[in-house]
Amino acid sequence: MPMLMLKCKTCGIIFSAMYIPDMIEFREKSHSDSNLIHSCTRGHSNHYLIENYIDLS
Ligand SMILES: [Zn+2]
Numbered sequence: 001m002p003m004l005m006l007k008c009k010t011c012g013i014i015f016s017a018m019y020i021p022d023m024i025e026f027r028e029k030s031h032s033d034s035n036l037i038h039s040c041t042r043g044h045s046n047h048y049l050i051e052n053y054i055d056l057s
Contacts, residue, residue, distance in 0.1 A: 001019045001020065001021055002020055002056075003018070004016075004020060004026075004053040004056075005053070005054040005056055006048055006053060006054065008042070008046065009044070010040070010042075010044035011040065011042055011044060013040055013041065014054070015038075015040045015041050017038050017053060035047050035048075035049065
């Protein structure tokens with residue numbers, strides 16, 4: 001399963017955002033709901049767009 005990573009906009013560390021079963025479905029869904037909030041492992045909450053995700057699969 002692909003895992004998407006994000007870079008924290010506050011402290012810059014890379015953290016795992018989510019596992020997704022289907023990248024195409026994720027992109028379609030994310031375009032309609034593109035402003036998602038994620039928290040890094042240090043607890044900083046930021047908004048992220050689809051372009052911010054790093055696909056390491
Ligand atoms: Zn952070």
